[in-house]
Amino acid sequence: MRMRLLAAVRTLLADQSLAGLSDAARLSALVLAAKSSHQSCRTAIRTRELGRWIGMSESTVAHDVLPRFRASGSVKYRATTSESGQTTGLQCVVMPMWHARQSGDAAHPLALSKRELVTLLRLIEALFAPGWGAAATPAGLLAGQQGKGAATDRLALLLLVLRTGSDGRVRMVGGTVPKGRGRAAATVAQLLGCSIPGGGKVLTRLRAHGVVESVRVQARSGLLGKSRLVVPAVAAAHAKSLAAGKSTTDDKSRAVAMTQELGESSTVGDRRPNGVQQEAVGGGDVPGVQHPATAFGDLGKSWKSDALGTPAEREVRCTAALEIADRPGAAPLHTHHPSGDDLWGDGADSGCFSGVAAGASGSRPVRAGAREKAPLQNLPTRAGARTAERAGGPLRGEKQNLPSALPEHDSCQEASRHVLSAWAAKSGDAPQVWASLPRSLEGVLAPVETVWGRLNRMGARHRVTAAVHAELAQLRGTFGPDSAEKILTNRLRRRVASQGYVPVRDPASWLIRKALPRRSACYDARCDDGRRMDTGTECTACQLLHADRRTLRHQVAAQLATEAATVPPQQRKKAFETRLREQFLLESSRRALRNERAAVERSAREAAVAEYRAQREAAEAARRMLPCAGCGRAEVGGLCQSCTNTQATERLIAEAVDTAAVAWAAPDDPAGQHKAAVRAEAEIRAEIEHVVTKCRAQGGFKETTTLIGKLTAEAAVDKYRHAALELLSHSAEAEAEAREAQEAELRRRHLHSSAEAARAAAKEAAQTARWRTAQHLLSDGTSKVRAQRPAPTVTDEPDPYRMAAARVRAALNRPRNEALV
Known part of the structure; x- marks a missing residue:
């Protein structure tokens, strides 16, 4: 944390x-x-x-x-x-x-x-x-x-605390420090991004307020060595977290004693100093070097609401007599050993400090040595690891160096090399069959390459491949095709990291049943292990479920607090567990009943939808069986394509005729409108007939010729409409509207940057008003022309079946010799 x-x-x-x-x-x-x-x-x-x-x-x-x-x-x-x-x-x-x-x-x-x-x-x-x-x-x-420098001091203290281990020591910067300047001042300067003298002034103010202290370390030779920068409140907070729930006599003496104990046992193995990561004064972390084992802590489980800053802890200060293990100035960096703790460590050891080991075995701690020298078949299981933790305490580090718990951005080939070396250590050679990843799934299955390589049967590979494709199909349906592979890759990486050193005995079953399926306790399809797969944030539905369960526990506890106030604690605890179990079973039965009702309602809705769809399909099938109302062709849905195009052509011709009547005749001149309409209809029909005849001469079908006629009518409508708008835009009404719009825009000339811009805007406004007036005149005129037209007489349409039967009888009754002619 x-x-x-x-x-x-x-x-x-x-x-x-x-x-x-x-x-x-x-x-x-x-x-x-x-x-x-x-x-x-x-x-x-x-x-x-x-x-x-x-x-x-x-x-x-x-x-x-x-x-x-x-x-x-x-x-x-x-x-x-x-x-x-x-x-x-x-x-x-x-x-x-x-x-x-x-x-x-x-x-x-x-x-x-x-x-x-x-x-x-x-x-x-x-x-x-x-x-x-x-x-x-x-x-x-x-x-x-308060006042000048307060913000700088607070920022410096925050950064120092975040660089402080559980023993209260601040990790110093490395490199060469200018003569006359302390390394502590250089550390503060590097954190704040200021000069070393400025960092020294900030450090002086922090010392004056008692939040940090400089401690001279006593080496094994008995001489005073280098000074260390210590934040006493951090050490006191860790001491308090260790002493929680235990009877203590003096918080101050206990915190000092624990810190002194840390100074005596901060090394592991044979108590030789560990390597210290060097950090340049003017830069960040230097890669490739190691950190001391005692320089890292985990504040994730120790920060309480009163972890720091309470009056009790402010009295706890590290004195000059505090001894912290130091390393010689010329001590070489030794090899960094992997952490001796397994993946399932729950906390620190009894000393509550990172990197503390109880005993030594040669050059390594006891548990670390046992783990590193153990063969593959003797690696502890999850249960065994937890038992060992409770017995002697883990060797906890900041980050477990497990080959199976690689971070997301590390190469999975490193994990493959670890597994291959483990196979060689166990059997003396690499596995006989090492299956390569499918080309189409190389990116998805890269985190589980080591497990896939142990699938020595073709059938198992086919089963796993089918399961991967099925999971990808489900993810594509939820998140889209672009994010499915990335989400599944991250899921497999989490499964591999959670597996740790526990061996996978059945690779196919592990991949199909544990690695690939989504694990969620809520109803949200985007949730996996309590987190959203698309955003990586915590799942809201899971939080609601946890809140519901927490609320149930609080309700049961409140009921027992009023009903069994005088009952002994042991009996009250048993009554609480019994009542909670009963309430949980009751809530489960109610939930099951609600689910059953919801299933019945869902089945009823699905049946109603299926019935409605069946009715629609039957109606559509009956409609498709209807003959054409125009020509009598069977099974065309009531109207064939040729008749559809013919009717659309007639509607377009009527629209073009009305447009011509409005544009080329006065509104109060019915004779002129009729004359313009007849002339326009004759021109359009002549043009359509010419095009249709040409298409028919080239061998076009009936559907093609009617479609060509429809397209020609559409072009004629556009031509007549454009000409009518051009003519009406110069009418008296349009000119008046354009003039008024131009004058109104010129009255707003103060809103424009120049007179030229105002005139351009006025001209554009006049043109827009002119065009809109023309459109209004055309629409209003066509509505009036259609209203003056007499309604068509309704005649009984002939039955298409009777028409077809009449044609068949005429063909049958025709004389034979006439039919031959």
Whole structure:
């Protein structure tokens, strides 16, 4: 957890939008990020409250911090002001965190989960919370420091705590330090990105407030060695977490004693010093070098609401007599041994410190030596590993170096080499059959290449391949074709990491039953192991289920608290378990009953839908069997294609005729309209007849010729409509509308940059008004012409069956010699 938060803080401070800002602005961005929601990345805070968090006044926040946020764009905010115009409230969004959340990359350092944000906020509260006079949230370590340099000191303390191990020691930077400058000052300068003298001033203020101390280490020779930078509150917090639930007499003496014990037993094996990772003063971590075993801790399970900053811990200080194991100045770096702990370690050993081992075996700890020298068949199982942990305590490290627990971005070939070496150690040679991955699934099955290689039967490979394709099809239906392979690859990588050193005895069954299926306890198809597969965030449905179960436990506990207040604790516990089991069974039966009712309702709905679809299909089949109403052709759905095109052509001709009557005749001249309509109809029909005759002469079918006629009528309609609009756009009504629109636009000339721009806008407005007026006149005129036209007389249409029967009788009654002619 500590390394995760350190990476998030470093990434946020190194963002381009925060470059060059003051320490007050950078610390404000950190506070807003810690207080923001993990989903929307938004937070609400008052200007005065933000000033209390960073140790500055409200005026400094309003005149120094907020303008820098607005200029850099690092934090978007909406300010609420009072009646006097002073900023009082802020709705803030930290943009680097928001961009990380919108990218969908769950591995981004700033894509913190809700639990990680809560941990970061509690850490900040413990360090420099302003305090609200309540016991639940007391003031932090630096709450009393206000004014100049307060933001810098608070930012430095936060970074130092995130670089501090469970023993309270701050990991120093390596490299050459200028003469006359201490390594502790160089460490602070490297964290803040300032000069070493500036880091020394910050360190001096932190020492004056008692939050950090410099301890001279006593080497085995008895001489004082190099100084170490210690954060006493961190060591006290870890000491308190160890002593929780036990009777203690003096918290201060216990914390000091535990830290002294750490100084005596901070090495493993034969107690020789471990390698120390060197870090340049002006840069970041140097790859390829190792960290000391005692320099890493895990604050994930130790940060409580009162982990740091409470009055009890502030009294706990490391004195000059505190001894911390040191390494000689010229000690070479020795080989980094893999962690002796298995993948299922639940916590630290009895000393509550990372890297502590009880005994030694040669050059390695007892458990580590036993694990490294054990053959493959003697590797402990999950249950055995947990038993060993409870018995002697694990050798916990920051990161387990397991070949099966590789991170997502590591190469899976490394895991393959580990498994091959394990096979060789067990059998003396590589496996006889090592199956290669299918070409179409190389990217998907890359995390389980070592397991696939043990499938020595072709049938097993076919079964696994079919299961992979089925899972990919299901994922494509849920997330789309672009994300399915990536999601399945990440799932297989998680399954391999969770397997650890436990051997896979049946590769085919493990792949089909454990690795490929989705594991979810909720109804959301996007959930796998309690997290969303598309975004990597926690599943909301699973959280709701957990909340329901938690609510049930609280209800049962509340009922027993009122009903069995005088019952002894043991009996009350048994009654609680019995009542909880009964309530759970009752709720399960109710849920089953609801599911049955829902299944019955779903079956009824499905039956109704099936019946409706059957009726629609029967009606459609009956419609398709109908003959054509125009020509009598059988089974054409009531109207064949040729008759459809003919009817559409007639409608288009009528539309073109009405357009011509409106455009080329006055509205109060029926004779002129009739004459224009007859002339236009004759021209259109002549053109259609010419085109149809030409198509028929070239061997076109009836459907083709009618379609050509329809297309010709459509072209004629467009031509007549365009000509009518051009004619009507110059009418008196259109000219009047254009003139009024132009004058109205010229009255708004003050809205334009120049007189030329105003005239151009007025001309465009006049043209638009002219064209719209022409469209209105054409639409209104055609409506009036159609209304004046007499309604067609309704005649009984002949029955197509009778028409076809009459043609057949005429052919049968025709004389034979006439038929031959």
